[in-house]
Amino acid sequence: MRFPGLLAGVLALASPLVAFEVPTANQSLFEPNGGESFYVGTAGKPWTSGQFGCVRSDGHQLHEGLDVRCLHRDRRGEPTDAVQASAAGVVAYVNTRPSLSNYGKYVVVRHAVDGIEVHTLYAHLSAVAPGIAVGTAVKTGQTLATMGRTSNTRQSITRDRAHVHFEIDFRVSEHYADWHRKNRGDTRNDHGEFNGHNLLGIDPAAVLVEQRRLGNGFSLARHLAAQPETLRVFVRDPGLPWARRLAGLVQRNPAAERGGVAGYEIHLAFNGAPLRIIPRSSSEVPGDARLLLLGVNEAEWRSHPCCRLVVRHGTRWTPLPALEEWATLVTQR
Secondary structure (H helix, E strand, C coil): CCCCCCCHHHHHHCCCCCCCCCCCCCCHHHCCCCHHHHECCCCCCCHHHHCCEEEECCCCEEECCEEEECCCECCCCCECCEEECCCCEEEEEEECCHHHCCCCEEEEEEEEECCEEEEEEEEEEEEECCCCCCCCEECCCCEEEEEECCCCCCCCCCHHHCEEEEEEEEECCCCHHHHHHHHCCCCCCCCHHHCHHHEEEECHHHHHHHHHHHHHHCCHHHHHHCCCCCEEEEECCCCCHHHHHCHHHECCCHHHHHHCCCEEEEEECCCCCEEEEEEECCCCCCCCCCEEEEEECHHHHHHCCCCCCEEEECCEEEECHHHHHHHHHHCCC
């Protein structure tokens, strides 16, 4: 069933069309039966475990991006593929200390697409390219780094599994570091606003394939709006930061325009990523609850066993702590 219904520097770089591209020369994604040539599976698992979504631990573990196989190696068997910016943007974060993250060395680039602030992430790099630093403007296809297999996980990435881990993400909060200090003070935050806990991914493969199919007709906002939601929530916050940073996802509502905005109805993917945002007036959502669960698409929930946002008890759906935490992050000032 379906339910009825930016940052100035980045915006200055954004053109009416921002095309996403595969971040390496590996184009097998677009070939018939090209999955095995494009993806690298986790150790001992098939290539499908390198896709985005609930693809690990029998569907109960989320993989946040794509693991793209290398094409070129040096004499020692190490990958040499260039990792390139998937779209034009501004470098937002660079980590060159692999011991601090299971992403190893990684780069995050901020983009403005269809009035939506979005980020791409490139991980397990062997080296970051000269001149790539926070604040650097990059063009589509510009080299950011060299593919590698860096990580701080107990099981290292072997040469045969060398890949770049690629994500397209929303940043949940603009003030994650403050939230982390208040709520997770006993744990380290080595990556500030770009802690993985502050990033919500969408399926890059779906974006890349749709971009290739539609060309200049592709719209990220339309692509997201067409995706089936797993749940709908209402967040009582008239100044919701997402409404500003993700303005391209906001749909008009005459009732809220007339009566004033009390908060926002947000349609979410299984992992909490936003698909559509609708302003609501107090007459439409009475009461004073900060977070309301409006509905769950049970078919989508069942098809994503790694969803940790809601649980069903009999005929009743209940928010889990992860959804409550999500709400504190999206309203964080």
